[in-house]
Amino acid sequence: MEILKTYKLYIGGQFPRTESGRTYPVLAADGSHVANACLASRKDVRNAVQAARKAQGSWAGKSAFNRSQIAYRIAEILETRKVQFITELLEMGLEKQSAEKEVQMSIDRCVYYAGWADKYQALISSVNPVASSHFNFSSPEAMGVVGIVACQQTALLGLISQILPIIIGGNTVVVIANTQQPLCAISFAEVLATSDVPGGVVNILTGEVGELLPTLAGHMDVNALSLAPISTELSIAAQEAAVDNLKRVRIYTEPLYVKSAQGLTYISDFQEIKTTWHPIEQIAGGAGGY
Amino acid sequence: MLGNLSTPELSALLALSPSIDQIGTLERIARIQARSIKGAAKIQGLRMALSMIDLTTLEGKDTPAKVRQLCFKAQHLHDQAPDLPTVAAVCVYPTMVGVAKKALGASGIKVASVSTAFPSGQAPFEVKKLDTLYALDHGADEIDMVISRGRFLAGDYQFVYDEIAAIKALCGAARLKVIFETGELDSLDQVRRISDLAIAAGADFIKTSTGKIQPAATFPVVHTMLSAIKDHFDKTGQMIGMKPAGGISSSKLALQHLLMVNEVLGEAWLTNEWYRFGASSLANDLLMQYQKQLTGKYQSAAYFSID
Numbered sequence: 001m002e003i004l005k006t007y008k009l010y011i012g013g014q015f016p017r018t019e020s021g022r023t024y025p026v027l028a029a030d031g032s033h034v035a036n037a038c039l040a041s042r043k044d045v046r047n048a049v050q051a052a053r054k055a056q057g058s059w060a061g062k063s064a065f066n067r068s069q070i071a072y073r074i075a076e077i078l079e080t081r082k083v084q085f086i087t088e089l090l091e092m093g094l095e096k097q098s099a100e101k102e103v104q105m106s107i108d109r110c111v112y113y114a115g116w117a118d119k120y121q122a123l124i125s126s127v128n129p130v131a132s133s134h135f136n137f138s139s140p141e142a143m144g145v146v147g148i149v150a151c152q153q154t155a156l157l158g159l160i161s162q163i164l165p166i167i168i169g170g171n172t173v174v175v176i177a178n179t180q181q182p183l184c185a186i187s188f189a190e191v192l193a194t195s196d197v198p199g200g201v202v203n204i205l206t207g208e209v210g211e212l213l214p215t216l217a218g219h220m221d222v223n224a225l226s227l228a229p230i231s232t233e234l235s236i237a238a239q240e241a242a243v244d245n246l247k248r249v250r251i252y253t254e255p256l257y258v259k260s261a262q263g264l265t266y267i268s269d270f271q272e273i274k275t276t277w278h279p280i281e282q283i284a285g286g287a288g289g290y
Numbered sequence: 291m292l293g294n295l296s297t298p299e300l301s302a303l304l305a306l307s308p309s310i311d312q313i314g315t316l317e318r319i320a321r322i323q324a325r326s327i328k329g330a331a332k333i334q335g336l337r338m339a340l341s342m343i344d345l346t347t348l349e350g351k352d353t354p355a356k357v358r359q360l361c362f363k364a365q366h367l368h369d370q371a372p373d374l375p376t377v378a379a380v381c382v383y384p385t386m387v388g389v390a391k392k393a394l395g396a397s398g399i400k401v402a403s404v405s406t407a408f409p410s411g412q413a414p415f416e417v418k419k420l421d422t423l424y425a426l427d428h429g430a431d432e433i434d435m436v437i438s439r440g441r442f443l444a445g446d447y448q449f450v451y452d453e454i455a456a457i458k459a460l461c462g463a464a465r466l467k468v469i470f471e472t473g474e475l476d477s478l479d480q481v482r483r484i485s486d487l488a489i490a491a492g493a494d495f496i497k498t499s500t501g502k503i504q505p506a507a508t509f510p511v512v513h514t515m516l517s518a519i520k521d522h523f524d525k526t527g528q529m530i531g532m533k534p535a536g537g538i539s540s541s542k543l544a545l546q547h548l549l550m551v552n553e554v555l556g557e558a559w560l561t562n563e564w565y566r567f568g569a570s571s572l573a574n575d576l577l578m579q580y581q582k583q584l585t586g587k588y589q590s591a592a593y594f595s596i597d
Binding site for chain 1: 586587589590591593
């Protein structure tokens with residue numbers, strides 16, 4: 001007997017159906033009906049942000065080394081599920097070689113960011129020269145909850161290229177997946193759920209970007225937005241809605257599914273720099289200090 | 291007759307306490323919870339719930355500064371939103387009544403004090419009496435007493451009855467809320483029995499829980515207590531107040547409780563004279579939902595005062 005999988009949302013470590021009860025058909029490249037996906041609503045956005053907020057403090061509080069281990073674990077589990085992801089990508093119309101390459105690059109990207117987890121801090125921190133008797137230094141902190149509109153061109157690699165650097169930096173995320181190709185995103189959620197990533201760190205919704213993004217962008221408890229290329233109207237509307245609580249909005253115009261779309265800037269894009277002024281005693285003669 | 295029933299009279303009264311139809315209760319609650327309140331009705335409900343809150347801090351670590359902070363919050367729930375009601379009362383330990391009274395001044399917000407060796411109630415009556423008098427001397431407008439659950443569960447109803455009646459006699463103009471700690475009473479039948487007993491002994495309000503024990507104000511328990519109030523009202527015409535406390539931390543739950551009160555008791559109870567929520571974190575959730583209704587945007591706790 002063939003068992004068809006129900007693709008659901010991923011919120012707070014659980015796989016609930018959308019609160020709205022709606023679904024939409026996911027079509028293969030040849031037009032055949034592959035599965036139904038949840039058509040998420042604004043209440044699902046609300047629930048996802050709530051879960052992300054709840055998880056953020058303890059996620060950011062974990063040691064960088066621990067976050068690194070968890071990211072590496074994502075790569076390990078992804079590796080064991082390779083075949084499933086390749087099959088899903090083939091259904092979406094990719095050539096076998098491209099599908100294999102995309103999954104391999106996705107795994108590599110997880111390992112890449114696992115490596116960064118305890119290193120980026122040193123590279124974007126600084127000790128600042130100041131003309132007073134202070135030891136002045138700047139260091140990065142996670143921004144909080146980040147809303148993501150995933151790359152709409154690829155089903156897996158773009159998604160991972162956005163999620164990984166943001167969570168490595170101690171943020172939690174609410175992701176609106178690729179609308180036309182949402183299956184890999186939910187399968188990736190299954191990977192996350194079985195790889196020691198605490199529930200709520202990554203929350204994935206499937207549905208219409210145009211319906212979900214305004215709610216996410218206007219949500220006062222979302223601190224930043226990471227937007228893969230979307231229509232100009234949607235992008236403008238999101239930036240306007242983001243103004244109320246001064247969200248940082250990063251719009252990626254470059255493709256996120258290429259080999260070069262990785263690096264420190266994807267992490268630092270979602271870091272807040274905190275500068276500390278620590279009073280020090282004036283050393284006799286004044287020439288010392290920082 | 292209030293407050294001085296003899297043992298046979300009390301036994302006769304408690305024999306009339308009906309046993310609770312659990313399945314029927316759950317079905318009725320499910321119907322109430324399935325309703326959806328939106329738009330203007332939601333705004334009205336949120337404001338109503340805010341005005342019914344007994345803003346509470348009952349921690350061993352409470353300090354005068356913490357209580358003053360809470361009293362400030364009680365008067366300034368969210369100044370960015372104009373024309374908000376204030377909460378009904380601030381609920382503290384007896385030692386903090388003086389501080390709260392002074393901090394609230396002429397705001398009209400009442401000071402409720404827990405009493406009778408809250409939360410366990412395990413103290414000799416003399417101590418409970420002094421506890422209550424201390425709170426009253428410092429200006430408490432309302433007394434939230436706990437019953438002796440051990441004695442109640444042991445079947446010593448007369449003892450529990452006399453204790454409530456004696457504290458009521460001390461209260462004078464202060465209104466008496468009687469806390470059952472329903473999480474320790476095991477069955478809905480017991481909840482109904484203690485409700486009838488406390489009402490007969492002179493309780494002005496009956497209250498579910500201390501907030502220290504789970505489960506606290508569950509829907510079946512609150513429904514059972516509301517039914518006891520209703521039966522008493524039908525029989526005597528006397529209104530008794532209700533205060534669920536503990537576990538009601540979201541607006542959704544609070545609105546569902548209001549629906550239930552309206553359905554079981556009617557509109558007359560939809561005022562903070564007769565209905566209260568014992569809560570601390572509920573206030574902020576109500577405020578955030580209220581602000582969401584006004585602005586259309588989901589809110590963040592970062593923009594509301596710490597509770």
